[in-house]
Amino acid sequence: RKEVEQDPGPFNVPEGATVAFNCTYSNSASQSFFWYRQDCRKEPKLLMSVYSSGNEDGRFTAQLNRASQYISLLIRDSKLSDSATYLCVVARGGAQKLVFGQGTRLTINP
Amino acid sequence: EAGVAQSPRYKIIEKRQSVAFWCNPISGHATLYWYQQILGQGPKLLIQFQNNGVVDDSQLPKDRFSAERLKGVDSTLKIQPAKLEDSAVYLCASSLVTSGSGEQFFGPGTRLTVL
Numbered sequence: 001r002k003e004v005e006q007d008p009g010p011f012n013v014p015e016g017a018t019v020a021f022n023c024t025y026s027n028s029a030s031q032s033f034f035w036y037r038q039d040c041r042k043e044p045k046l047l048m049s050v051y052s053s054g055n056e057d058g059r060f061t062a063q064l065n066r067a068s069q070y071i072s073l074l075i076r077d078s079k080l081s082d083s084a085t086y087l088c089v090v091a092r093g094g095a096q097k098l099v100f101g102q103g104t105r106l107t108i109n110p
Numbered sequence: 111e112a113g114v115a116q117s118p119r120y121k122i123i124e125k126r127q128s129v130a131f132w133c134n135p136i137s138g139h140a141t142l143y144w145y146q147q148i149l150g151q152g153p154k155l156l157i158q159f160q161n162n163g164v165v166d167d168s169q170l171p172k173d174r175f176s177a178e179r180l181k182g183v184d185s186t187l188k189i190q191p192a193k194l195e196d197s198a199v200y201l202c203a204s205s206l207v208t209s210g211s212g213e214q215f216f217g218p219g220t221r222l223t224v225l
Contacts, residue, residue, distance in 0.1 A: 008150070043201060043216035044153065087152050096141070096205065097166055098214065100152030 003027055004101035006088050011106045013078060020074045021104045023088030030099075032091040033064050035073050037084045038103065044087055047073075075106075083108045112136065114217035116202050122223045128190040131220045135183070135204030141165075143214060144177055144187050145201040153201055159185065192224045 006023040013019045025033075033050035048055065050062040050071055061074040071088055088101040115134040123129050135142050141160050145153035156175065158165040161182040170177070174193070179185040189196055199221050203214040 004152075043218055045216070046213045096214075097155060097158065100154070102150065102152045 001026055002101070003099050004088055004090055006101035006104050008102055009105040011104065012109055013106070014109050015078060015080060017078050017108075018074065018076050019078055019106065020072060021086055021088075021106075023071045023101050023104075025069050025071070025088075025090045025099075027090070027092060027099075028069065030069075030090040030092045032096075033062075033071050034089040034091070034098075035060075035062060035071075036087040036089055036100070038087055039084045044100075047086070078108045080108050080110060082106060114202055114204055114215055116200075116217035116220055118220055119218060120221045120223075122225065123192055124225050125194055126191040128188065129192055129222065130186050130188045131200050131202075131222075133185045133187070133202030133217060135185075135202070136215055139204035139206055139215070140182070141205045142179055142185050143203040143205075144185070145203065145216075147199045147201055147219070149198070156187070189222075192222075194224050197222055197224045 004025050035047040036044040037047040038044040048057050048062055050064045052064050054063040059076045063072045085103040085105045087103045089098050091098050117132050121129055143158050144156045146156050147153045156170045157167040157177045159179045162179050175189055177187045199219040201216050201219045203216045205214045
């Protein structure tokens, strides 16, 4: 079983729609959680951290459920520029070892 | 601020040949990572350095892969001999040693094709 599991998609949604992705992680010792974004043929970049209380950054909302070992990302009012692969990432330990999911591919259609 | 630099950007070799990749992290970043990203998958950590010491190389196939960071700045990753399954993008990333934010800064990667 993979340590971080995501639905690879692809998700195709119209511009302006709301879309949500989920991921699950298997290691209960995981301490930190993130969403990274990776554009086609580009490097991954940090989108946002995920906190237990839930957090929002503009149109993006991330939530963490430690009991269910589940992380989510919600994108509201999606834009064409949101088209990318979204990587769910967990970290454990002070060494900041990141474990990446396989990514969920999102395409926003005009 | 200059980002993480990697070279070459692309490399095509035949199986059983050797190849080396170079990475220059962001100035002041003590922690450097090498990842392998196979098409359709997320990056997989191969090795993590803090300054010039290895923190984690548990997923590095040591029979064919080696990496060094001699002066605690630049790093090289070598594959010798290459196999078909090594075809992937090799990403270098760096972070501040004290960063608890989870933010690693990635270079553009080296796309390796093994024929």
